[in-house]
Amino acid sequence: MRVHIGKIKGKRGAYEDFSFHEALPAPWEGVEASRDVPVEFVGRVTNTGKGYHVEGVLRAVATVPCDRCLEPFRLEMASQVAEEFRSAPYGTRDSTPDQESPGEDQDALDDWNVFQGDTISLDDVVREHLVLALPPKLLCHAACKGICPKCGQNRNQVACDCMVDDVDPRLSALMDLLKKDQ
Ligand SMILES: [Zn+2]
Ligand SMILES: [Zn+2]
Structure with a gap:
């Protein structure tokens, strides 16, 4: 231009x-x-x-x-x-x-x-x-649901039955720490 x-x-x-x-x-x-x-x-x-x-x-x-x-x-x-x-x-x-x-x-x-x-x-x-x-x-x-991390299907198109842990890895490390404290 x-x-x-x-x-x-x-x-x-x-x-x-x-x-x-x-x-x-x-x-x-x-x-x-x-x-x-x-x-x-x-x-x-x-x-x-x-x-x-x-x-x-x-x-x-x-x-x-x-x-x-x-x-x-x-x-x-x-x-x-x-x-x-x-x-x-x-x-x-x-x-x-x-x-x-x-x-x-x-x-x-x-x-x-x-x-x-x-x-x-x-x-x-x-x-x-x-x-x-x-x-x-x-x-x-x-509201795009993205791709299933387990089966790789597009979750907007397929309702797969995978059980997915949606916990952020950083958050799960924190939760481990909290468990140790108890
Ligand atoms: Zn999308
Ligand atoms: Zn899946």
């Missing part, structure tokens, strides 16, 4: 709207999707005078395996994006912020992305935002 800023270059306050529908190749951190992930990103890039402000709404739907039962399911992701970009010659991350005049945007200094030429690539920002939008556990549904 690349936005071209040639038309708004040198014009503070000028903006350009964009709308991307692209497939982002997987896997990326946390998402072992079986296919490329279709991503929609609709937003606006604005020339702020110092750089470019990109904001918009990001949506994606990935088919990923459930953390508990391993069955693939549709995972919908959405994120609100607001990012600053500065062109590389004066916006390189490695340049020491100390040399800038104090008080000017000090808190924003670490917080920009770098681009070169007339094109801003949004791919890294899009991936970062989607990874942050992931739930801590990827579950096909909140």
Whole structure:
């Protein structure tokens, strides 16, 4: 995903709207999707005078395996994006912020992305935002029963008769200790 800023270059306050529908190749951190992930990103890039402000709404739907039962399911992701970009010659991350005049945007200094030429690539920002939008556990549904540790069947599909000790191993060590005390 690349936005071209040639038309708004040198014009503070000028903006350009964009709308991307692209497939982002997987896997990326946390998402072992079986296919490329279709991503929609609709937003606006604005020339702020110092750089470019990109904001918009990001949506994606990935088919990923459930953390508990391993069955693939549709995972919908959405994120609100607001990012600053500065062109590389004066916006390189490695340049020491100390040399800038104090008080000017000090808190924003670490917080920009770098681009070169007339094109801003949004791919890294899009991936970062989607990874942050992931739930801590990827579950096909909140009540997923997972796989039976004894017979290996998917307990959402089969009601097996296995007797499973659901005690956490750390907890059982504690219970052993408690038994010794008695
Ligand atoms: Zn599941
Ligand atoms: Zn079982």
